Amino acid sequence: MTFMMPRYASPKRRSLRHARALALAGLLALGVLLTGCTDPGWQTKDISGLMPPLAFELTDESGEVVEAEAFRGDATLLFFGFTHCHDVCPATMARLDSILDALGAEARDDLRVLFVSVDPARDDPASLREYTANFGPEFIGLTGSDDQLDALTRRYRVTYGYGEKNAEGHYMVSHPSAIFAFAPDGEAQLLIRQDDAREAVVSDLRRLMASG
Numbered sequence: 097m098t099f100m101m102p103r104y105a106s107p108k109r110r111s112l113r114h115a116r117a118l119a120l121a122g123l124l125a126l127g128v129l130l131t132g133c134t135d136p137g138w139q140t141k142d143i144s145g146l147m148p149p150l151a152f153e154l155t156d157e158s159g160e161v162v163e164a165e166a167f168r169g170d171a172t173l174l175f176f177g178f179t180h181c182h183d184v185c186p187a188t189m190a191r192l193d194s195i196l197d198a199l200g201a202e203a204r205d206d207l208r209v210l211f212v213s214v215d216p217a218r219d220d221p222a223s224l225r226e227y228t229a230n231f232g233p234e235f236i237g238l239t240g241s242d243d244q245l246d247a248l249t250r251r252y253r254v255t256y257g258y259g260e261k262n263a264e265g266h267y268m269v270s271h272p273s274a275i276f277a278f279a280p281d282g283e284a285q286l287l288i289r290q291d292d293a294r295e296a297v298v299s300d301l302r303r304l305m306a307s308g
Contacts (some may be wrong), residue, residue, distance in 0.1 A: 139296035280308025
């Protein structure tokens with residue numbers, strides 16, 4: 097069966113309300129897509145064979161252009177967010193940092209967390225570097241042009257958008273809250289959601305790292 101995802105507008109033309117509606121539609125479509133056969137050994141959502149391998153060209157927190165191949169050999173987590181986020185992003189990053197602690201010292205060598213900012217207007221390399229430094233060297237900030245971010249979010253069937261600026265020029269950003277987990281060879285393996293139990297995530301990530 098061929099599954100077609102909706103085409104998303106450029107983020108420059110998306111309102112926050114429109115982006116949230118698209119995000120809901122994308123999540124519902126993603127849920128339909130992910131109802132196929134899975135390995136019962138995984139405790140979070142097995143997406144192997146349903147999502148493409150990790151691939152991108154972005155700018156890292158040092159200002160260097162980097163491709164996904166640079167992270168081959170390590171289990172990799174991909175999370176979309178922005179540094180001005182007040183709730184989901186810091187809570188998710190802190191949770192992942194705690195999970196890395198639970199996995200032990202080996203995880204600090206064999207697991208990378210890629211924090212992809214979908215707010216490049218405010219999140220330059222220096223801002224990303226300062227933000228990820230709160231969590232450790234395993235956390236790497238990335239961002240890119242609108243076209244690069246659109247290509248990556250479309251690849252994993254998610255969307256994002258911007259709210260209206262207030263009087264001080266601040267605005268909110270709609271973005272996905274789930275985490276994509278990739279095996280050391282770059283193949284998509286898991287979708288980790290906010291309500292997944294900590295023990296389940298720890299168990300699955302330990303297994304994922306061992307697969308390499």
